[in-house]
Amino acid sequence: MKYLGITIRLAMFPVILSAFLLIGKLHATYLGGYDLTNTSRFTWLIAYSILCYLVAYSFGLPEVSSPSARIKSSLASAFTSAVLISFVQIVLGQLTIPRFVIALSIPVLFVLFMLFSLLVSSVNRTATQNERLLLICSNADEQIIMSDLAFHSEIPCLVAMHIEISEARKIENFADIISENQISLIVLDNDVAMDPHIISAVASAHSEGVRVRTQIAFYNDWIGKTPVRELGETALLFDVREIHHVGYSRISRLLDIGVASLGFIVFMVAAPFVIIGNFLGNRGPLLYVQDRIGKGQTTFRILKFRSMSPGGLSNDWTTADDLRITKFGKFLRLSHLDELPQVINILRGDLSIVGPRPEQPHYVDQLSKTIPYYQSRHLVRPGLTGWAQVNYPYGADEIDAFEKLQYEFWYLQHQSMWLDLRIIARTFRHVLGFKGR
Numbered sequence: 001m002k003y004l005g006i007t008i009r010l011a012m013f014p015v016i017l018s019a020f021l022l023i024g025k026l027h028a029t030y031l032g033g034y035d036l037t038n039t040s041r042f043t044w045l046i047a048y049s050i051l052c053y054l055v056a057y058s059f060g061l062p063e064v065s066s067p068s069a070r071i072k073s074s075l076a077s078a079f080t081s082a083v084l085i086s087f088v089q090i091v092l093g094q095l096t097i098p099r100f101v102i103a104l105s106i107p108v109l110f111v112l113f114m115l116f117s118l119l120v121s122s123v124n125r126t127a128t129q130n131e132r133l134l135l136i137c138s139n140a141d142e143q144i145i146m147s148d149l150a151f152h153s154e155i156p157c158l159v160a161m162h163i164e165i166s167e168a169r170k171i172e173n174f175a176d177i178i179s180e181n182q183i184s185l186i187v188l189d190n191d192v193a194m195d196p197h198i199i200s201a202v203a204s205a206h207s208e209g210v211r212v213r214t215q216i217a218f219y220n221d222w223i224g225k226t227p228v229r230e231l232g233e234t235a236l237l238f239d240v241r242e243i244h245h246v247g248y249s250r251i252s253r254l255l256d257i258g259v260a261s262l263g264f265i266v267f268m269v270a271a272p273f274v275i276i277g278n279f280l281g282n283r284g285p286l287l288y289v290q291d292r293i294g295k296g297q298t299t300f301r302i303l304k305f306r307s308m309s310p311g312g313l314s315n316d317w318t319t320a321d322d323l324r325i326t327k328f329g330k331f332l333r334l335s336h337l338d339e340l341p342q343v344i345n346i347l348r349g350d351l352s353i354v355g356p357r358p359e360q361p362h363y364v365d366q367l368s369k370t371i372p373y374y375q376s377r378h379l380v381r382p383g384l385t386g387w388a389q390v391n392y393p394y395g396a397d398e399i400d401a402f403e404k405l406q407y408e409f410w411y412l413q414h415q416s417m418w419l420d421l422r423i424i425a426r427t428f429r430h431v432l433g434f435k436g437r
Contacts, residue, residue: 008123009062012116017049019108023101031100044089044096052081052109057429062116065124074113078106124156131157132182136168136198137189137215144227145187145215152391154224157185165189168198174205185211187218190230219410224391226409228372228402241415242380251417256346256353263343270340274305274332281328284310287341292358295381299361300350303341307332336431342384354420355383356408359401367401374401377408380415387411387419390426 021036024045028036036042056062059073059080082102089095135142142162149157160181163171177183186205192198193214206212213221216230241248278286288306291299307329325333332338345351351358356377359367368374388407392400411419 008116008119012056012062012112013049013053015116016052016109016112017046019112020045020049020101020105023104023108024097027098027100032098039096040094041096041098044094045101048081048085048097048105051085052077052105055081055084056113058431060429061113062120063124064117065121070114070117070121074110074117077113078109081109082106128156128158130184131155132160132184133157134174134177134181134183134186135159135162136165136186136192136202137162139164141189141215148219148223148225152224153222155222157222165192165195165198168192168201169195171198171201174201175208178205178208178210183210185213185218188212188214190214190216219406220413224387224410225406226413228406228409238413240379240412248415248417252352252354252420253349255417255420256351259353260343260346263340264347267340267343270337274337274340277328277331278306282306282309282326291361292382293361293364293378294350294358295378297364297375297378300345300348300358302350302358303344305332305338305341307338339384346384349381352381352383354386354423355381356386356411357389357404358382363401367398370398371402371405373409374405376412377405379412385423385427387423390423390430 021042024036024041028034028039028041056073056077059077060069061073061077064070064073082105085097086102089097135145137145139162142159146159149159160183161177163177171177174183174186183205186202188198188202202212214230215227219225219227219230239245242252243249275286278284285306288304288308289301290304292302294300307326308324309326309329329338342351346353364374386408387410388404391407392404
């Protein structure tokens with residue numbers, strides 16, 4: 001079911017391309033009297049299809065689930081794509097795609113986006129219903145798991161039933177409970193995993209095809225984070241690819257240099273416009289330089305385009321509606337342009353493209369005293385983006401830092417090039433969707 005959803009998402013591009021080629025063929029045959037495949041319009045239609053796919057992705061399609069958001073995202077994606085391709089053609093002085101094709105593409109795109117969004121939503125609902133959980137844990141843990149699942153999950157699932165540990169010890173056989181509630185997965189509290197009676201009762205269900213996981217394993221595979229409350233003293237005894245696998249480290253560094261080199265070009269192009277905006281609406285220094293803690297707990301100076309008023313700069317947590325952020329600074333944060341100077345940090349080796357977000361030294365000292373295993377995030381080079389950033393909102397206090405650490409710990413355990421590429425793709429969606437702060 002999981003791979004069916006991925007297949008539907010990937011299929012959206014060839015369907016969009018086929019629809020555009022059909023519209024182009026209709027125009028060429030009945031209105032233009034030309035051979036579509038022998039003109040530059042064929043290439044432009046391919047480029048338009050790619051643009052539409054990226055714009056749709058930036059608006060959250062096809063994963064949008066609510067009906068109202070689905071309609072809004074589909075309309076916005078269709079109109080935005082048409083406007084962008086028209087703007088590109090005007091700038092290049094090549095009005096190659098006929099107005100008829102662009103105009104007709106808007107309702108066609110709207111219908112296609114709606115259909116694919118409905119398909120993915122239907123697949124996710126089916127997957128959620130098929131993956132029905134039985135939680136055997138304390139009431140407090142059950143509430144936390146429910147909250148975590150409501151916030152984010154990598155694999156859709158539904159908590160069908162919860163049994164408190166003391167009650168589970170009285171059950172001789174879980175067969176009836178599993179049958180009545182159509183349970184496909186049993187999640188055990190760590191204390192339960194040490195109880196021979198419960199393990200014996202669950203073992204029979206396991207032999208009948210019901211999967212059984214500890215809370216840590218469930219969080220790792222279904223939610224995509226490692227709950228710090230479940231970690232023991234041996235929690236750090238796992239391979240970290242950046243440390244233990246030389247091949248990954250070298251390829252990752254090459255990727256950093258390649259992406260940062262392209263980013264440096266964007267930085268040089270954007271800098272004059274930011275300088276003008278800074279002069280008009282953000283008077284003061286152009287750059288903001290601040291100490292951060294990197295790999296091996298070493299200190300480096302991170303670079304940003306300044307987004308706060310000079311008199312408002314401090315070491316306090318930044319909040320959503322922080323009064324220190326200027327109007328132009330708000331634009332820089334929403335567009336993520338304030339992060340562009342960090343390509344210099346990446347080229348210098350202070351940062352990687354993907355990794356835990358670096359924090360200020362005094363926050364590191366403070367959080368290390370209150371959050372277990374916090375220093376483990378400094379085993380690897382910090383990143384411009386990361387697993388915590390794409391799965392959890394901007395951190396504004398110690399509670400958020402604790403939540404982010406659980407995602408960062410999961411990243412340390414699963415670090416790979418494939419995961420890094422997934423994070424970069426999700427970051428791309430966040431940036432194009434203007435979800436910065």
